[in-house]
Amino acid sequence: MSDIMPTDSAYDPQSDISPTDGGPGTGFDFRNLDRRWIFLAMGLSIAIPMLRGVVFPEEPSREVLDVFATVEGLEDGSSVLMAYDYDPASKGELEPMAAAFVRHCAEKKHKLYFITLWPAAVPMLQKNIAILKREYPEYTYGEDYVNLGFRPGNEGVIKVVVTDLKKLYANDVDGTDLNELPLTTNLKNIQSMDLIINVSAGTPGAKEWVQYAATPFDIKMVAGVTGVGYTPLVPYVPKQLAGILGAIKAAAEYEEALLLEYPELRENPATQEGLRKMGPQLVAHILIIGLIVGGNVIFFTDRKRGV
Amino acid sequence: MMRSSNVIWLLLLLVGGGFLVFRTANGSMGKAYVRHEVFDATTSFKEQIQKIDDEEQQELAKGKTLSERKAAARRKLRDRLPDVAGITWTNVSSAEPGELIGSDGQPDPAVVFSWSRTIGLWIAALGTLAIMSFLWGDNVFYKLAEAIVVGASAAYAMVVGFWTGIIQNLFGKLIPTAMRDTVLPGLPGSQEAELIYIVPLVLSVLMLWRLAPQGGWISRWPLAFFIGATAGIRLVAYLDADFVQQIGNTIIPLIVSDKEQGLMVGQSIGNIIIIVGVLACLVYFFFSFEHTGAVGATARVGIWFLMITFGAGFAFTVMGRIALISDRFYFLFYDWLWIPKPGIDA
Numbered sequence: 050m051s052d053i054m055p056t057d058s059a060y061d062p063q064s065d066i067s068p069t070d071g072g073p074g075t076g077f078d079f080r081n082l083d084r085r086w087i088f089l090a091m092g093l094s095i096a097i098p099m100l101r102g103v104v105f106p107e108e109p110s111r112e113v114l115d116v117f118a119t120v121e122g123l124e125d126g127s128s129v130l131m132a133y134d135y136d137p138a139s140k141g142e143l144e145p146m147a148a149a150f151v152r153h154c155a156e157k158k159h160k161l162y163f164i165t166l167w168p169a170a171v172p173m174l175q176k177n178i179a180i181l182k183r184e185y186p187e188y189t190y191g192e193d194y195v196n197l198g199f200r201p202g203n204e205g206v207i208k209v210v211v212t213d214l215k216k217l218y219a220n221d222v223d224g225t226d227l228n229e230l231p232l233t234t235n236l237k238n239i240q241s242m243d244l245i246i247n248v249s250a251g252t253p254g255a256k257e258w259v260q261y262a263a264t265p266f267d268i269k270m271v272a273g274v275t276g277v278g279y280t281p282l283v284p285y286v287p288k289q290l291a292g293i294l295g296a297i298k299a300a301a302e303y304e305e306a307l308l309l310e311y312p313e314l315r316e317n318p319a320t321q322e323g324l325r326k327m328g329p330q331l332v333a334h335i336l337i338i339g340l341i342v343g344g345n346v347i348f349f350t351d352r353k354r355g356v
Numbered sequence: 357m358m359r360s361s362n363v364i365w366l367l368l369l370l371v372g373g374g375f376l377v378f379r380t381a382n383g384s385m386g387k388a389y390v391r392h393e394v395f396d397a398t399t400s401f402k403e404q405i406q407k408i409d410d411e412e413q414q415e416l417a418k419g420k421t422l423s424e425r426k427a428a429a430r431r432k433l434r435d436r437l438p439d440v441a442g443i444t445w446t447n448v449s450s451a452e453p454g455e456l457i458g459s460d461g462q463p464d465p466a467v468v469f470s471w472s473r474t475i476g477l478w479i480a481a482l483g484t485l486a487i488m489s490f491l492w493g494d495n496v497f498y499k500l501a502e503a504i505v506v507g508a509s510a511a512y513a514m515v516v517g518f519w520t521g522i523i524q525n526l527f528g529k530l531i532p533t534a535m536r537d538t539v540l541p542g543l544p545g546s547q548e549a550e551l552i553y554i555v556p557l558v559l560s561v562l563m564l565w566r567l568a569p570q571g572g573w574i575s576r577w578p579l580a581f582f583i584g585a586t587a588g589i590r591l592v593a594y595l596d597a598d599f600v601q602q603i604g605n606t607i608i609p610l611i612v613s614d615k616e617q618g619l620m621v622g623q624s625i626g627n628i629i630i631i632v633g634v635l636a637c638l639v640y641f642f643f644s645f646e647h648t649g650a651v652g653a654t655a656r657v658g659i660w661f662l663m664i665t666f667g668a669g670f671a672f673t674v675m676g677r678i679a680l681i682s683d684r685f686y687f688l689f690y691d692w693l694w695i696p697k698p699g700i701d702a
Contacts, residue, residue: 091681092681092685095681095685096685099682099686099689100695102697102698104699138680139680140683141679141681141682141683141684141686142676142679142680142683144683168512168517169509169512169516189407199516199520200524200525201516201525202521202525204589204590204593205589208589217525219528219544220544223542224540224541224542224543225542226542226543226545228544228546231425231429260593260594260598261593264596264597265593265597275676276671276672276674276675276676276677277672277676279669279672280665280668280669280672281669284605285597285605288601289597289601289605295672296672296675296676296679297675297676297679298675318700326679326682326686329678329682329685330675330678333678333682334675334678
């Protein structure tokens with residue numbers, strides 16, 4: 050086992066083994082390839098397709114269509130809680146799906162309540178609300194959407210807002226009394242929501258919304274999560290979660306589903322951020338697969354030769 | 357004598373740096389613009405009143421009347437109209453360089469260069485490069501950027517937590533009048549003092565007692581309360597969502613059929629895999645029997661299911677990491693370097 054497991058020194062970023070330092074008489078040796086060549090190859094595999102604008106066709110999977118159908122299936126003007134729990138560190142992965150959810154809800158004229166459990170997510174909420182202001186000027190603040198902002202307390206916040214929202218949220222993010230906004234005047238708690246859409250980068254996030262809101266109060270919920278957070282949430286589908294989007298691939302598929310249903314959105318390049326990011330993603334994946342296969346070929350060849 | 361790889365990397369850095377210097381000297385990158393929109397409160401109020409009037413006309417055309425809520429909102433707007441005369445405010449939002457010229461081909465005076473956002477843009481770009489420089493090896497730029505990220509994140513979380521947790525949630529409930537008159541003007545007038553919030557205030561003070569030179573043990577009492585309360589709250593949630601409901605999620609038919617479609621092979625196989633996987637993994641984590649014979653074979657199947665799950669999780673993680681690096685490249689190429697976006701700008 051020890052001969053195949055990398056030693057600690059193999060992960061030393063200071064390591065400076067040159068491609069030509071493979072050993073006496075070996076010349077260029079992949080066994081001792083400087084990891085920085087791999088980093089460079091990875092960088093190029095992402096940069097070149099991005100600069101060339103490579104976009105591959107996407108076909109929405111059944112899992113993505115389940116999420117899409119949940120939002121689409123609501124009556125126009127339904128109440129949707131937009132619980133966006135992600136910060137700038139994961140915006141690259143989650144922003145396309147968060148924006149796609151906003152556009153989809155706006156096309157359906159849903160009433161949107163933005164909320165977050167992450168302190169650093171407030172600018173993310175503002176960025177998504179900017180989509181409404183820019184692309185859907187008919188959406189009026191306080192009547193069609195409201196930004197509740199952040200409150201500290203992690204899942205404790207969910208525990209409270211699910212029974213008495215105004216106990217924690219007396220004001221919106223700008224300090225306006227919620228009783229003065231038409232959308233929230235009669236809002237008691239989030240049990241009256243027709244759907245919770247959660248975009249989550251970790252804890253607190255989708256798991257907590259399932260545990261403290263969707264499951265005990267039987268509120269319909271869909272989620273979009275990072276790649277890291279996807280697999281642990283899959284067991285909640287379909288009973289506790291109507292559907293889940295996993296990482297940028299699902300975001301691109303959701304965008305495609307949205308564009309198929311609302312073709313006029315295709316004129317806006319911002320609606321295809323996820324699709325554009327899948328080009329570099331595919332090339333980088335091919336590189337990784339190639340490196341894994343290559344590494345294994347070298348390993349088994351060496352073992353066969355008794356090296 | 358430098359190693360050949362170091363020479364290549366140095367050349368790459370020099371070429372990249374030269375490219376940056378060239379583009380900066382040309383003034384064709386790294387600038388941020390903002391759009392200033394001036395709003396007049398009187399106009400804004402009149403527009404809102406007009407909107408309600410229009411809605412009333414639409415309702416009347418349908419044979420309905422305007423809701424009392426909207427009528428009250430209109431009355432309120434009209435009553436406040438004289439008070440807001442002369443009040444204006446400016447909304448500042450990000451603008452693209454392409455917005456400098458309006459649709460009529462003339463310079464748009466509302467779009468102006470922003471020093472503060474330009475400095476922010478350069479800090480973000482240089483910070484990104486500094487963090488990426490760790491791929492080359494540990495260095496002072498990486499350490500500096502790392503320290504800035506940690507410090508800024510902690511400070512941001514502390515400031516937001518102070519204003520939302522301590523000011524808004526604690527003192528906003530304990531002394532609402534004082535808060536309304538000072539830092540929380542939007543606090544509802546109906547908000548009355550809730551003395552129950554003295555309890556969390558006292559617990560918080562006790563928690564901070566650990567910083568005192570004597571009696572640090574006092575902080576254990578609020579800590580015990582928080583741990584007990586949190587454990588209790590989480591236990592109930594886990595039992596319901598992750599235990600009882602999950603058992604329910606695995607009580608599914610092995611053979612799925614439908615009157616119209618007949619036997620649904622795909623769904624049946626899926627259900628069988630779920631049930632076999634759950635049982636096999638449970639057997640693997642059951643250590644009261646030695647893993648030999650049938651138990652050992654089943655546990656082995658459980659290991660396979662676990663490995664496939666870990667593999668899927670790892671693959672998703674890789675996809676996520678590539679998405680993050682591509683987002684940073686996107687920022688560097690388009691927001692900082694102003695390279696034309698293929699298919700959009702060019």
